[in-house]
Amino acid sequence: MKIVVVGGVAGGMSCAARARRLDETADIVVLERGEHVSFANCGLPYYVGGEIEHADKLLVQTPASLEAALNLDVRTRHDVIGVDTEARTVEVRTPDGVRHLSYDALVLAPGARAIRPPIDGLDSPRVRTLRTVDDAISLREKVEAGARRAVVLGAGFIGLEAAEALAERGLDVTVVELAPHVLPALEPEMAHLVTEELRALGIDVRAGVAATAIEHASGHDTVVLGDGSRVATDLVVLSVGVRPDTEAFEAAGIACERGAILVDEHGRTSAPGVRAVGDAVASVDAVTGVRRPVPLAGPANRAGRQVADHIVRPEQARPIPAPVGTAIVRVGTLTAAMTGANRSSLAAAGLAYRTLHLHPNQHAGYFPGAGQIHLIVHVRDGDGLLLGAQAVGAEGVDKRIDVFATAIRARMTVADLIDLDLAYSPPYGQAKDAVNLTGMVGSNVLDETLRLWYADELDEVRDTALLLDTRSVAEYATGHLPGSLNIPHTQLRDRLDEVDAAAAGRAVRVLCASGVRSAIAHRVLAQAGFDSASLSGGMLTLRATLGDRAADVLERETVPA
Amino acid sequence: MKIVVVGGVAGGMSCAARARRLDETADIVVLERGEHVSFANCGLPYYVGGEIEHADKLLVQTPASLEAALNLDVRTRHDVIGVDTEARTVEVRTPDGVRHLSYDALVLAPGARAIRPPIDGLDSPRVRTLRTVDDAISLREKVEAGARRAVVLGAGFIGLEAAEALAERGLDVTVVELAPHVLPALEPEMAHLVTEELRALGIDVRAGVAATAIEHASGHDTVVLGDGSRVATDLVVLSVGVRPDTEAFEAAGIACERGAILVDEHGRTSAPGVRAVGDAVASVDAVTGVRRPVPLAGPANRAGRQVADHIVRPEQARPIPAPVGTAIVRVGTLTAAMTGANRSSLAAAGLAYRTLHLHPNQHAGYFPGAGQIHLIVHVRDGDGLLLGAQAVGAEGVDKRIDVFATAIRARMTVADLIDLDLAYSPPYGQAKDAVNLTGMVGSNVLDETLRLWYADELDEVRDTALLLDTRSVAEYATGHLPGSLNIPHTQLRDRLDEVDAAAAGRAVRVLCASGVRSAIAHRVLAQAGFDSASLSGGMLTLRATLGDRAADVLERETVPA
DSSP states (O other): OEEEEEOOSHHHHHHHHHHHHHOTTOEEEEEOSSSOSSBOGGGHHHHHHTSSOOGGGGBOOOHHHHHHHHOOEEESSOEEEEEETTTTEEEEEETTEEEEEEOSEEEEOOOEEEOOOOOBTTTOTTEEOOSSHHHHHHHHHHHHTTOOEEEEEOOSHHHHHHHHHHHHTTOEEEEEESSSSSSTTSOHHHHHHHHHHHHHTTOEEEESOOEEEEEEOSSOEEEEETTSOEEEESOEEEOSOEEEOOHHHHHTTOOEETTEEEOOTTOBOSSTTEEEOGGGEEEEOTTTOOEEEOOOHHHHHHHHHHHHHHHHOGGGOOOOOOOOOOEEEEETTEEEEEEEOOHHHHHHHTOOEEEEEEOOBSSOTTSTTOOBEEEEEEEETTTOBEEEEEEEESSSHHHHHHHHHHHHHTTOBTGGGGGOOOOOOTTTOOSSOHHHHHHHHHHHHHTTSSOEEOGGGHHHHHHHEEEEEOSOHHHHHTSBOTTOEEOOGGGGGGGHHHHHHHHTTSEEEEEOSSSHHHHHHHHHHHHTTOOEEEETTHHHHHHHHHGGGHHHHOBOOOOOO | OEEEEEOOSHHHHHHHHHHHHHOTTOEEEEEOSSSOSSBOGGGHHHHHHTSSOOGGGGBOOOHHHHHHHHOOEEESSOEEEEEETTTTEEEEEETTEEEEEEOSEEEEOOOEEEOOOOOBTTTOTTEEOOSSHHHHHHHHHHHHTTOOEEEEEOOSHHHHHHHHHHHHTTOEEEEEESSSSSSTTSOHHHHHHHHHHHHHTTOEEEESOOEEEEEEOSSOEEEEETTSOEEEESOEEEOSOEEEOOHHHHHTTOOEETTEEEOOTTOBOSSTTEEEOGGGEEEEOTTTOOEEEOOOHHHHHHHHHHHHHHHHOGGGOOOOOOOOOOEEEEETTEEEEEEEOOHHHHHHHTOOEEEEEEOOBSSOTTSTTOOBEEEEEEEETTTOBEEEEEEEESSSHHHHHHHHHHHHHTTOBTGGGGGOOOOOOTTTOOSSOHHHHHHHHHHHHHTTSSOEEOGGGHHHHHHHEEEEEOSOHHHHHTSBOTTOEEOOGGGGGGGHHHHHHHHTTSEEEEEOSSSHHHHHHHHHHHHTTOOEEEETTHHHHHHHHHGGGHHHHOBOOOOOO
């Protein structure tokens, strides 16, 4: 059995290593276009920033170590430029010329390449990508050689990691994002928190605007934006996304969809004996059923392993699961993470859903260091099936997103979250953990114990309803919606007549800081016969939804003496 | 509707608050024996240690705040001493004498009380418990008044938290535990890591020995242990466990089992209209089916809420889930946590299981601060249903245990863990997270791709097999099993003849540092026809299993020049 693996990083190398562990007799050849295999691509920005000090840390394995441990024949600078799926051979450009190599099983793990948008002047030598160890070394050299300014095109995960790394190095960094906000996969009210953190890091965030040209001057470039503004820079990092690097394989007749290789649940392509994994393949999303590339390291590594099983012992091979799409990024002191679907993917899939916003503490409020996790969770209308979750906060974000990811994989409903026995002790959580609380709120919403209104309905609500702010008088004074009635929730039962008079037959839309007190108030009002609803996520979510407009919309006043 | 709740801390107060949110019209009375309601009982040790500075932090709610927010009638220093389940009244000892109170629905949440073992001299005024805010205040006063030495009887969660708190305050602390090791619910090889950390904190750990007497002297006590040793002390903290505080209710004819109130899935007791939640009830364990009290805050709080639902709107009430028994404790720089069953509860339940040991990093090895999580996972023989997990480490322990707890609740198998899409970025995890790796190892074990041997089989293995140590020569020199053959795993394929000669027909039992390289070696050996197995968890688990005996069992040598 001769197994040829194209691509020696995440999925490809996982496949080769697993194949060897299962079969000592197989010939296993790994062909890697680049200089390095098994390198830490997710670590590159941290090398640029200096947090990872030495580049050799990024080289997790070498061809020699893989030969010694696993008897793998790993060939770098071997670029596969063609496949003859009939003859079962690959055509490889090597340092010694073009060679042909036969296979019994071929595994394609070519990955993705950086998208190069149609921007004039993108050929400037100051434009870099951050996809390989050499990219990272070159970028760091440029920084250490005295670059003072950088523009990062694209505010996705790698773009933000690169921007922060460069800012840590003391550069003036501008991030340009075509989408309306940074981290486009995040909901806008979550992304706004990240934007504020980027600003706190001194990074200039330009979202909702395109880079239209890069003008070359002697010594620097100028990035021209769609709004006419111009940013002079010593360095441009291009990170507007990736696309499957599959031209040679599509040309060989292997079925693709918008460049992504189509595979079945065992990674089989349209060509017999040819399998594919990783960033180059189209995966069916676990939540929405949409087929698209999911360029994430975890699913790629695991799919590589599962494909090896299917090659060596197909009867025992588990299918490759549909990806849930869990992702995480550190931005300054914050962590932002997501799993499952967001509003836009749910809308595209035509799924009816309800949304929850919560701001629970990551651990007991009475324990030092307590801080909020900002959570948004989408659940299927009707049964409450968990569809997606996002979280931003200083601590405990990764834990909650991993629990949500597990619950989504298990096809739990939001009410099932109530029953999770999560580890509680004051330094780690609350007796009702953030995830349990999500279950409680979601269950209340689905059975109509709680009725929500949303910050993005504000304009309509202001026109048609009484806004009732149930925070304390002091909190109200720090910023509130004009025209809202302030009755602290602890006084509400005694002041229902005031609500009645002010509402004058209109609905009552309640709010507080985070949505906890307004939910209690809603219960009082609903049982007293009011048409009531509680603002999902409270003022915290309202402010984040308004974003930079919050200062204009909200009124502040001096606390009455 | 008049709802009377007995006990105003976790389960009781959750029940009362939820009942109010569901029903504005109910009369809700909470009767609490102590001075305080809704206090942070899990925070008490941190107040003693000073990490929580002010005692008022521990008082999360007061009767006045609960009255204002939720219109609850909360009465402290009201001790329920009898129930007439026919007449539906409770008899209450109050500051103003004994009173009777009628109810439509009664919820018993009396909690548990400290077990007082039969030790002579336990009546010393220097003996304290740590169950209430007043206990914590009194203990801290004692410390601040100059106590220099403390003995903690019982090395469970609260015992260790108390011991660490006192050690932080500069006291000489001795912990005495009757069971063979600290944290008796932990497996011994996990508990040993905690023991070492306690020693690093300067705490004297005496496990496997009873305290037999407390001798009173002027100015101090002396604790006498079963091995004849004597420990002079200024303070004794009694924390050998708790038992349901249910005498009054058992006397009223409410069915109990070994003092724990028997309830159905809605918290209903044997008496109509009487429900019970929290530390006082017997719960059916989710994994083993064994019925026993589970004195944990999380399940108590959630059960309180669910019981309120069942009182107010029974048709919509979700059943109270069987607890998985997740628990966590911080000990120095370590976190120790567990979920589900351990070996002893599995043995008691007669379940056949397999055990996995892993030591993966909490995040990418190339990212600064990487450190190991020590994991032990039990899975059901045959199908690999997850039964229990424990973890000890500096970082990332709580996250993994929460993922395991979620997976156990979802009745996942160990192979299902492979497919979890957990959040990966270098500061947070690995592309193959610790949990994914557990799935891979477990799946390999179940389908016999991997065969394990265990550290507790060492004596038998040494008598019957060749021990093959596949670590590097330098690692081998730092400590190895006498008589073991050292062939680094990278050389194994070329040196199989040496293995064959040394084995002389015997089985080969392989080991390395953590079980990764020995698993690769096992695959090589098994495919070459050897009767081979890999040491579960490697030398790390072996050392932890040997515990204090490791130094005697292992040989060290100078590295050959």
